[in-house]
Amino acid sequence: MSDRSDTGGFDASGIDEDAWTELERQLEATIPVYDKVNKIMTLGFDKGMRKHVRNHAKPGMNILEVGCGPGSFAVGLEGMDLTCLDPSAEMLKVCKRRVDEIRSQKGETPAKYVEAIAEDIPLSDNTFDRVFCLFSFRDFKDKKKGLSEIFRVLKPGGQLVICDAGKANWLHGLFGRIYMATFVQWVARIVTKDPNHPWKWLARTYTHYGTHSYYKQLMKDVGFEEVKARLLFPGMSSRFKARKPEL
Numbered sequence: 051m052s053d054r055s056d057t058g059g060f061d062a063s064g065i066d067e068d069a070w071t072e073l074e075r076q077l078e079a080t081i082p083v084y085d086k087v088n089k090i091m092t093l094g095f096d097k098g099m100r101k102h103v104r105n106h107a108k109p110g111m112n113i114l115e116v117g118c119g120p121g122s123f124a125v126g127l128e129g130m131d132l133t134c135l136d137p138s139a140e141m142l143k144v145c146k147r148r149v150d151e152i153r154s155q156k157g158e159t160p161a162k163y164v165e166a167i168a169e170d171i172p173l174s175d176n177t178f179d180r181v182f183c184l185f186s187f188r189d190f191k192d193k194k195k196g197l198s199e200i201f202r203v204l205k206p207g208g209q210l211v212i213c214d215a216g217k218a219n220w221l222h223g224l225f226g227r228i229y230m231a232t233f234v235q236w237v238a239r240i241v242t243k244d245p246n247h248p249w250k251w252l253a254r255t256y257t258h259y260g261t262h263s264y265y266k267q268l269m270k271d272v273g274f275e276e277v278k279a280r281l282l283f284p285g286m287s288s289r290f291k292a293r294k295p296e297l
């Protein structure tokens with residue numbers, strides 16, 4: 051990849067430490083209105099996208115969500131052993147409150163919470179049936195390292211499912227950048243009432259995000275098979291699937 055210095059620390063393969071630290075600060079600032087802005091900027095389609103990803107898991111499975119944020123996805127997982135991982139203690143605090151409250155109402159045991167980055171997962175090899183990443187893959191510091199760690203903790207035959215802002219190819223990415231630079235910015239500004247709202251940073255990560263073919267190749271390089279990518283209706287988000295080979 052090109053030298054990241056001319057892009058403020060970002061490229062499709064990852065994010066420099068300084069830029070990532072600031073991005074994390076900005077992500078934490080989204081917490082109070084995270085779900086509200088997401089719902090408006092996706093015209094309510096975020097619910098369907100999360101459901102689509104959730105349908106890849108079955109009751110009884112051992113699940114890891116990498117980059118769980120404030121728990122917007124994890125809160126809907128039922129009847130599964132769940133581990134939520136995020137580098138932000140603030141995100142994990144909100145996630146734990148939300149997720150464990152719902153789990154206790156359903157008579158389920160609390161989930162596990164791990165403060166860590168995808169690139170260095172402090173969990174054992176061959177542990178999970180599914181690993182989910184929703185709107186967090188774009189923020190990994192080192193995408194290949196993160197994918198390798200996810201591969202390691204998946205059981206043989208286990209599956210990774212990623213959902214993130216869509217960039218099917220260069221042309222689709224151009225439309226995406228226009229959407230991020232206009233509609234998303236207006237929504238975030240109106241909801242937060244702050245001209246320096248944190249969604250400016252999300253637009254930046256999207257600008258330097260890679261295409262389907264770029265990440266499909268990265269997943270294959272790490273050892274995944276059955277690697278697939280598609281846009282989810284109405285085309286704002288991408289869904290990647292990849293399987294760790296059986297032994």
Ligand SMILES: C[S@@+](CC[C@H](N)C(=O)[O-])C[C@H]1O[C@@H](n2cnc3c(N)ncnc32)[C@H](O)[C@@H]1O
Pocket residue numbers: 074077116117118119120121122123124135136137138141166167168169183184185186187189190191192
């Ligand atoms: C936009 S939130 C996504 C929240 C949630 N998964 C959802 O469904 O909306 C992105 C999350 O990714 C986390 N993150 C950023 N860099 C990460 C990394 N290198 N490894 C794991 N998580 C990371 C952030 O702390 C943040 O909580």
